[in-house]
Amino acid sequence: MGILNVNLKEKSYKIIIKNGIIKDVGQYISANKVAIITDENVNRHYGDRVASSIKGDVKKLVLPAGEETKSLDKLSLVYDFLLSFKITRSDLVVALGGGVIGDLAGFAAATVLRGIGFIQIPTSLLAQVDSSVGGKVAVNSPHGKNLIGAFYQPRLVLIDPLCLQTLDKRFFSDGMAEIIKYGCIKDERLFAMLEKENIDDKIGKIIERCCDIKRKIVEKDEFDTGERMALNFGHTIGHAVENYYRYEKYTHGEAVAIGMYNICLEGEKLAITPQGTAERVKNLLKKYSLPYALDIDVNQLKNIISLDKKSENDNINLILLNKLGEAIIKKMPKGELFTKGV
Ligand SMILES: NC(=O)c1ccc[n+]([C@@H]2O[C@H](COP(=O)([O-])OP(=O)(O)OC[C@H]3O[C@@H](n4cnc5c(N)ncnc54)[C@H](O)[C@@H]3O)[C@@H](O)[C@H]2O)c1
Ligand SMILES: [Zn+2]
Secondary structure: OEEEEEEOOOOEEEEEEOOOHHHHHHHHOOOOEEEEEEEHHHHHHHHHHHHHHOOOEEEEEEEOOOHHHOOHHHHHHHHHHHHHOOOOOOOEEEEEEOHHHHHHHHHHHHHHHHOOEEEEEEOOHHHHHHHOOOOEEEEEEOOEEEEEEEEOOOOEEEEOHHHHHHOOHHHHHHHHHHHHHHHHHHOHHHHHHHHHOOOHHHHHHHHHHHHHHHHHHHHHOOOOOOHHHHHHOOHHHHHHHHHHOOOOOOOHHHHHHHHHHHHHHHHHHOOOOOOOHHHHHHHHHHHOOOOOOOOOOHHHHHHHHHHOOOOOOOEEEEEEEEEOOEEEEEEEEHHHOOOOOO
C-alpha cells in the first residue's frame, strides 16, 4: 500500500493506493448522505461493490460513458440529483470513474451549496496518475474543452490498481502517455524503467511515483501560474491535434504522445533538447502502442495553437526538455513557432 500526503496551504489530503481497495472504500468514507456519481461502464464493474461498502444513506447517479458527459447538460442533471437527494454541506460526493466523471462530479461538488466535500475513486489509468490529483475540475463548453471549471481539491483519493484489469487496452495506452510524460519531465529513471522492463507487475508502484511527482508540482503551484506548466509537456501540440480532428481520431493520450515526440524534435532543432531524445521518446511510445507521427500540416497546426482560447497574448510557453527527466519553459512569440518545421 502507498500513502501520499498532498499538503496545500488551505487543505491537505491523502492519496491511498492499494490493490483491492475498491471493495473496502466504506472504511474511508463517512457521512450521513453519500452521492456516488459514475458512468455506465464503471458502474457495471464496480458500482454495487462501492455502494454496498459505504454505510449511511447512499444514492448513485449513473451517466453515459464518454467525453460528451462532461457537459453543462449533464452537470445540470448532477445538480438535480444532489439537490433532490437533499444533500447538505456535511455530506459527500464520490466520483467513481475516469477523468470525465472526476472532472464533472468535482465541479458539481465545488459549486453546489458553494462546495461540499468530494472523494475521488479514479478507475482509469489516466485518472489514477493525473486527473484525480491536483484539484482541477471542469466541464466543457460549446466554446471549448474545460472552459468552465474551478480549482477544488478532493478530501481523499482512493486508487485501486486492480481496477485497470477491466479497462480497455486503448484507454490503458492513453494513461501510459501521461506516465511517459512524467518520465520525460521529472524522472529519467522512470523513463528508463519503462523502456527496459515489463511493467505488468509494477503498475501500482508506477502510479504511486506519478502521483508523487504531480503532488510535488501541485504543492508548489496549486493555481497553475508557474511550475505546473511543465505538466503541459506535449500538450500544446496534443491539444491542437485533438482539436483538429474534433476529438474523434485520437484519444487525449494519443494526441499527447504525438505532441511529446514532435516537441522533442523541435527542441532538438532549437539545440535545447539533446540529439537522440526524440528517437528514445518515439521508441517508448511505440512500445506502449501509442502514435508519434504528426499527420497535420504545420501551418494548420500553428493556426490552431495561435487561436487557443486559453493563451494570453502573442507569446506561447513551450515546454521543452533540457534533457530526459528535466523540463524547461521557453517563452516564444507565436510567429516563431515551428519556423524550422516540425
Ligand atoms: N482534472 C485534470 O487535471 C485532468 C487531467 C487530465 C485529463 N483530464 C480530463 O480527463 C478526461 C479523460 O479521462 P479518461 O481518459 O479517464 O476518460 P473517461 O472518464 O471517459 O474514461 C475512459 C473510458 O474508460 C471507461 N472506464 C474507466 N475506468 C474503467 C475501468 N476500471 N474498467 C472499465 N472501463 C473503465 C470509461 O467508462 C470510459 O469509457 C478528459 O475529459 C480530460 O479533460 C483532467
Ligand atoms: Zn494530459
